[in-house]
Amino acid sequence: MQMNGAQMVCEALIAEGVKTVFGYPGGAIMNVYDEIYKQDGFEHILNRHEQASVHAADGYARATGKVGVAMVTSGPGFTNAVTGLATAYMDSIPMVVISGQVPLSLIGTDGFQEIDAVGISRPCTKHNYLVSSIEDLPRILKEAFHIAASGRPGPVLVDIPKDITAEFGDFIYPSEVHIPTYKPNYKGNDRQIKKASEAIKKAKKPLLYLGGGVVLSDASDFVKELANLCQIPAVETLMARGVMGAKNPLLLGMLGMHGNYASNMAMSETDLVISLGARFDDRVTGKLSEFAKYADIIHVDIDPANISKLVDVDYPIVGDITTVLKKLLVYLEDVDTTRYQAWREVLTRYDNLHPQSFKDSDEVLMPQWVIERVGELLGEDAIITSDVGQHQMWAAQHYPFDRPRQWINSGGLGTMGFGFPAAIGAKRGCPEKTVINITGDGSILMNMQELVTASEYKIPVINIILNNHYLGMVRQWQTFFYDKRYSETDLSYQPNYKALAESCGGIGYDVTTKEEFDKALKDAIDQDKVCFMNVTVSRLENVLPMVPSGGALYNMLLDHKE
Amino acid sequence: MQKVRRVISAIVMNESSVLARVSGLFAGRGYNIDSLTVAPVPGSEMSHITIVTNGNQKVIEQITKQLNKLIPTLKVIEHEEMVEKEMVLVKFPIDAPLSDIQALCDAYNGGIVNVGVDMVIAMVADEPVRIMHFIEATQRYKPIEVVRGGVVAIER
Numbered sequence: 073m074q075m076n077g078a079q080m081v082c083e084a085l086i087a088e089g090v091k092t093v094f095g096y097p098g099g100a101i102m103n104v105y106d107e108i109y110k111q112d113g114f115e116h117i118l119n120r121h122e123q124a125s126v127h128a129a130d131g132y133a134r135a136t137g138k139v140g141v142a143m144v145t146s147g148p149g150f151t152n153a154v155t156g157l158a159t160a161y162m163d164s165i166p167m168v169v170i171s172g173q174v175p176l177s178l179i180g181t182d183g184f185q186e187i188d189a190v191g192i193s194r195p196c197t198k199h200n201y202l203v204s205s206i207e208d209l210p211r212i213l214k215e216a217f218h219i220a221a222s223g224r225p226g227p228v229l230v231d232i233p234k235d236i237t238a239e240f241g242d243f244i245y246p247s248e249v250h251i252p253t254y255k256p257n258y259k260g261n262d263r264q265i266k267k268a269s270e271a272i273k274k275a276k277k278p279l280l281y282l283g284g285g286v287v288l289s290d291a292s293d294f295v296k297e298l299a300n301l302c303q304i305p306a307v308e309t310l311m312a313r314g315v316m317g318a319k320n321p322l323l324l325g326m327l328g329m330h331g332n333y334a335s336n337m338a339m340s341e342t343d344l345v346i347s348l349g350a351r352f353d354d355r356v357t358g359k360l361s362e363f364a365k366y367a368d369i370i371h372v373d374i375d376p377a378n379i380s381k382l383v384d385v386d387y388p389i390v391g392d393i394t395t396v397l398k399k400l401l402v403y404l405e406d407v408d409t410t411r412y413q414a415w416r417e418v419l420t421r422y423d424n425l426h427p428q429s430f431k432d433s434d435e436v437l438m439p440q441w442v443i444e445r446v447g448e449l450l451g452e453d454a455i456i457t458s459d460v461g462q463h464q465m466w467a468a469q470h471y472p473f474d475r476p477r478q479w480i481n482s483g484g485l486g487t488m489g490f491g492f493p494a495a496i497g498a499k500r501g502c503p504e505k506t507v508i509n510i511t512g513d514g515s516i517l518m519n520m521q522e523l524v525t526a527s528e529y530k531i532p533v534i535n536i537i538l539n540n541h542y543l544g545m546v547r548q549w550q551t552f553f554y555d556k557r558y559s560e561t562d563l564s565y566q567p568n569y570k571a572l573a574e575s576c577g578g579i580g581y582d583v584t585t586k587e588e589f590d591k592a593l594k595d596a597i598d599q600d601k602v603c604f605m606n607v608t609v610s611r612l613e614n615v616l617p618m619v620p621s622g623g624a625l626y627n628m629l630l631d632h633k634e
Numbered sequence: 635m636q637k638v639r640r641v642i643s644a645i646v647m648n649e650s651s652v653l654a655r656v657s658g659l660f661a662g663r664g665y666n667i668d669s670l671t672v673a674p675v676p677g678s679e680m681s682h683i684t685i686v687t688n689g690n691q692k693v694i695e696q697i698t699k700q701l702n703k704l705i706p707t708l709k710v711i712e713h714e715e716m717v718e719k720e721m722v723l724v725k726f727p728i729d730a731p732l733s734d735i736q737a738l739c740d741a742y743n744g745g746i747v748n749v750g751v752d753m754v755i756a757m758v759a760d761e762p763v764r765i766m767h768f769i770e771a772t773q774r775y776k777p778i779e780v781v782r783g784g785v786v787a788i789e790r
Contacts, residue, residue: 190651195662199705202651219705253647253708377699380692 073244077209077237078103081170084213086113087245090141092132092500093117094125098145099185100172103237117500117529120521122149124493126156126169127519131494133165134480135455136501137290139220140167146174147185150231151192155487157227158196162484163311164288166225168216175235176204189231198226203233206241211249218249223256224375225288256374260391262399268346268370268387269403275344275368277415278304281327284311284483285349285373286393287476294397295348296320301401303409305419307335309350311483314473324419325428328356329619330465333426333628336619338419339364340626347371348393352382353484362624372396426617426630428469439463439538439609442589443470446508446536449593452478454506455498459491459515462544465615467510489518495533496526506534506597513539513563516604520572526602527577534596536605537569540613548614552629573604583607635690639668641713641787642698647706648674648681655704656683665689665697669720669784680708686762686785715790721759721783722769728752730775742768753778 075083081104085093094117097105108116119125122144129140140160144153150171160167174183190202199219201212209232216228272278286295292315299306299322306316307327316323327335339345345367350356357363360382370387371379379388389396430440443466446454452474458464458481473479480498482490495509516537526533543561550558570580579601581592589607596603617628646652653672660667668686675682687697694712701710726735728751735756739745742765744758758768762785769780 191654194651194655194658204650251705254705375703377696377703381696381699 073242074240075243076103076107076240077206077232078107080209080241080243081213081232081237082107082111082113083243084210084245085141086111088139088217090114090139093141093143094119094128094132094497095143096122096125096145096149098149098172100146100174100234101143101149101170101237102172103234104143104170104172104232117496117525119493119496119525121519122152123155123489124496124519124522124525126153126167127159127487127490127493128497128500129167129169130156130160130165130490131457131480131497132501133160133167133497134494135477135498137477138166138501139217140165140497141170142167143170145172145185146189147187149185150187150189154192154196157193157229159482159485159487159490160227161196161198163284163482164225165227166220167227168220169227169229171229171231172237173202173231173233176233177235179233189229193229196227197229198224200229200231202231203236206236206239209236209241210243210245214246215249215251219251219254223254257390258374258392258395260372260389260396260399264387264389265396265399266403268389269400271344271368271370271387272302272304272346272404273407276411277342278302278344278346278412279338279342279367280304280306281309281339281345281347281350282306282312282315283309283348283350286312286315289349289374289393290476291348291393291397292316292476294394294401298397298401298404302404302407303412303416304346305338305416307331307338309353309356309483310468310481312350313468313479314476317474318472319474324423326468327625329358329621330469330615330617331619331625332423332428332469333617333630334419334423336617336625336628337422340624341418342367345369347373348397349373351378357382358619358623358625362626433610436610437584437586437589437607439466439540439613440470441586442536442538442607442609443467443510445586445589446510446593447472449590450506450508454478454508455480455495455502457481457491457495457498457507457509459509459511459518460486460488461512461515462540462548462613462615463510463512463515463538465545466538469615488515491515492519492522492533492535495535496522496531499531499533509533509535511535511537512544513537513541513566514543517567523573523576523578523602523604530600531602532600533602534593534605535603536607538609539566539606540609540611541566542611545615551612551614552618552620569604569606573602578602578604581605635692637688637690638694639686639688640694641716641718641785642685642687642701643711643713643787643789644683644685644701645675645680645708645710646683646704647708648679649706652681652706653683655706656685656701659700659704660687660697663696663700665693669782671784671786684784684786711789713787713789716787717790718761718785718787719759720762720765720785721757722765723747723781724756724769724772724777725779726754726756726772726775726777728754730754735772735775738768738771744768
């Protein structure tokens with residue numbers, strides 16, 4: 073069928089089952105927006121900043137498991153989208169971003185709003201395309217969705233010059249892709265899987281080390297089955313919160329820089345690490361030479377480049393976690409679970425010795441209390457997004473996550489301003505869920521323009537601002553490591569959050585007590601409107617435990633005396 | 635870990651941005667490039683990129699894995715038993731002793747390939763170490779310009 077490039081884009085999105093596109097129009101992408109206007113196959117959400125569009129598509133993808141789609145114009149539209157691409161890239165989120173580009177004839181001439189989008193985005197996309205002919209467009213769009221969602225997922229950019237969106241051509245959307253150079257391995261080597269099972273049977277202190285790959289592979293049921301069958305304790309990375317379920321007795325908690333005592337000690341003393349979709353990030357390992365020092369390592373990952381990148385692996389298995397675990401479970405049917413009994417008891421003792429806790433106060437709201445309270449009231453019904461900083465760590469430590477895809481945060485890149493637009497995307501993808509963005513007074517201002525978006529489209533996201541009038545995490549480092557020189561972290565000068573939200577069509581709450589918080593949260597859920605809940609919390613509370621950067625995982629600061 | 639020199643071949647789709655992807659990968663991840671050559675593979679849609687790099691074994695392993703991970707990469711060969719050649723062009727002033735230069739070229743399986751009014755150009759294709767030796771040997775004849783071609787390699 074003959075149609076122009078802009079129509080092809082819309083038809084391809086519809087063929088891919090896209091229901092929601094987040095974006096912002098501009099000169100070079102106008103032809104596509106003209107076709108968006110004429111079609112009714114998908115809705116378009118107009119964010120108020122391209123970065124927010126990409127984060128919203130990202131949040132949508134994380135909450136639903138589908139490919140998120142964002143659309144931006146050339147030049148500044150694209151450069152605003154780069155942070156969103158990099159955020160998704162670091163956390164392996166399937167996403168397709170379509171950007172307009174100046175016409176082919178103007179490329180390379182420093183034309184108005186021209187920037188080398190494929191050049192800039194090369195290191196922060198899984199793959200990218202500059203479409204140079206209308207004949208290539210249907211194939212490229214098909215490949216983009218395939219590459220984004222398959223193997224180790226990631227964002228794909230399709231940069232389309234304006235004249236190509238206007239040009240007519242034959243539209244035959246391919247039913248399958250044929251990329252001879254791209255064939256991700258899902259299966260996992262059977263012999264290696266067998267060897268890994270034997271290592272598990274021989275171990276005395278095995279430990280499951282779960283990463284975001286478990287969520288991406290939708291493998292959490294199999295992971296739980298493995299833990300349960302073998303009675304092996306598990307630790308989760310920041311990206312894997314929710315995989316085991318908060319109430320699971322085999323879950324020790326989160327490990328790493330702000331991991332709990334039992335998790336970090338377990339990793340330090342284990343004799344066999346079973347790493348599933350985790351990538352040994354520096355925030356997890358601490359000092360590498362001390363990390364899992366006494367352990368052999370089984371590493372299951374779909375990306376071979378992750379294996380033995382930082383830590384030498386004894387049993388490398390390249391494959392999809394779900395596929396690999398199905399086989400591994402068969403080999404482990406006769407496992408003797410009593411073998412690990414003593415190990416589990418040691419870890420229980422560690423957990424009792426230093427449980428994840430905090431000291432509550434009657435005078436001031438503690439940020440940890442707020443998070444635990446949200447957990448008590450909403451539990452597994454809510455999707456929790458977060459920004460980056462202290463509030464993010466407290467949420468990861470204290471919220472009782474019960475299922476994967478319940479916890480959405482920027483783990484790899486650590487992008488402040490991610491939480492609110494991601495919450496908008498998550499709510500659009502899962503409208504039946506209550507979506508709460510746990511944020512700080514630093515982060516929320518980095519995409520606060522989304523109040524307008526959320527109001528316009530009636531996307532009732534609840535932003536709980538844990539307000540300590542500090543750029544809290546940096547302030548914490550300054551307290552610990554910079555002799556309390558609070559350079560540029562005092563945020564005492566603040567907007568009126570209530571008025572700010574109201575001016576954009578939302579609701580605001582000022583909260584200073586537990587009673588006010590309960591009342592405000594109940595009201596916010598009933599109101600069904602976007603809100604800013606300005607919760608004044610203890611100013612100088614620190615995130616603990618903490619492994620100082622570069623230190624060994626077992627050397628945790630457990631409390632800090634002022 | 636000890637640094638080693640490695641010759642790596644990557645067979646990649648012959649498309650406009652592929653070289654930028656490869657060189658960008660090296661620059662972005664801090665890997666070294668000693669030399670890089672690229673040319674189409676005859677009768678296919680592929681290009682053959684030969685990269686000479688150095689690093690410890692862990693770095694070399696990451697380089698091959700990261701190269702493999704690029705979508706347009708078909709395969710990556712970390713050469714072990716190979717035939718490795720490099721070409722060099724050297725321009726001398728015309729008043730240099732031509733018979734000496736001819737003799738030098740003969741010793742390195744090369745020859746004089748062009749002579750102009752005021753210059754003479756010699757070419758040698760040989761193993762990279764021998765190319766180094768040849769360039770050293772030419773120094774006494776005061777070459778005006780030396781252009782090395784980069785290494786190409788083929789596994790035996």
